[in-house]
Amino acid sequence: MTTILDGKKLSAKMTDELTQKVAMLDEKPHLAVILVGENPASELYVGLKKKTAEKIGIKSTVIKYPQNTDEKTVLDKINELNNDKNVHAILVQLPLPGQISEKKVIQAISPQKDADGITPENIGKISIGVEPYAYPCTPKGILSLLDEYNINIEGKHAVVIGRSNIVGKPLAQMLLNRNATVTICHSHTKNLTDIIKSADVLISAVGKNKLIKKEMIKSNSVIIDVGTSKVGNRVVGDVDFDNLFELVSYITPSPGGVGPMTIASLMENTYNLFKLSRNG
């Protein structure tokens, strides 16, 4: 029997708990989000983040820049937010337009205000097995979902497809810290099909509709769908859900799986960074 990993339900539970915790604070945690350009998916995500923050009682400020904004403007704004005591968490919505270096932007964020847990210091801490100020939101959300359904990945072969700085790379490290055997695949990978077939836990973060098909997967595996792409006006995942559903033991729907977990994790990170700023 297949169990659906219901990210919508778990994220609602998480945001409810956060709402109660935030209500007890004498000041609202404040998340600043930088959004550059007119990427419709990014605008959608930022909108959802803002809405969820409001619901919880977290203050959020979205700083919007046009597509042609230069790198210095963004770096200066990050520096200003780093030094602003009324801002507790900073998120730069990725991807950025080509003229702005993602790597420079990531490095500019203060690790203590790193809402997405992707600065070198936080990532390096995760790598050596030390608690970071914040874990990257999407990987954190995925692990919370596995925990909720008591899925133990120790000794299992986890295959991550995609190696972004916000999903694939940190997720691989976090799965390794939980004693999974981890393979990370990407656009240069040869015989991807053979590797997918050996996965006990498959995480696809590519953004290609129906990349993961029924005949590719191992029976009774756990399937986590992180990818998003558009088919017409519909946002879809990487996994051919309907056709492989019956074969697997656990699977995330898309939408309603990893997406809401990412947002709930961001809210948790914002709350935790707020608490950190008070104790720091």
Place this chain on the structure above:
Amino acid sequence: MTTILDGKKLSAKMTDELTQKVAMLDEKPHLAVILVGENPASELYVGLKKKTAEKIGIKSTVIKYPQNTDEKTVLDKINELNNDKNVHAILVQLPLPGQISEKKVIQAISPQKDADGITPENIGKISIGVEPYAYPCTPKGILSLLDEYNINIEGKHAVVIGRSNIVGKPLAQMLLNRNATVTICHSHTKNLTDIIKSADVLISAVGKNKLIKKEMIKSNSVIIDVGTSKVGNRVVGDVDFDNLFELVSYITPSPGGVGPMTIASLMENTYNLFKLSRNG
């Protein structure tokens, strides 16, 4: 035909080049090495590092502590060395006795003096694809060896066995940055044999004599032996070299493969960190 990856030869070339560069400096780079306890392997390695440094013209100071030294003593010493303008690079020889936290020690080292490139900031930079102040010595030495023999790993399946903070974990990230598909295995890994069989490039960093046998490997693969263990008085690697030699395309001997490359990389790091201190 099988080619031996001659780490002894390449490391000699690297140290010769460094000797010439160091001779042109008006001050000697200074490497401080902290050694705790009486681990014979650690004492051997530290001795080799000191000897190589002297040959190149790098000043090295070995700070020796007894086995029962407490954590604070080591952390205080690191802090002192971080602030000492006459010290350009700091190495803490691992492993440490049980009462001293390896993670705390790694985090205490200044990233700008991190001779083994293992602090969170340097590891995190490697993860996001940014140049660190220093790369971890053993992974760096392995990549230099691959480069010397023009071995292109793009799209190849690289399997790393062992997930230490100084070898396995950073090596996995560095192989990924070179577009290999990377699998990282460890003590919890099930069906290790199947995974090894799929490796185009196999790196074993376990410390178990003859762990890697002829029947386990893929024909024409590249075999890198990082492990060390003792058989009687002899230091041996993980790979059953004599029996599988003819099957593979490239292989490191042990000793004479990765070991000397690690030391040469440490010397390069020390030189580079010295230069950094001058430009910083």
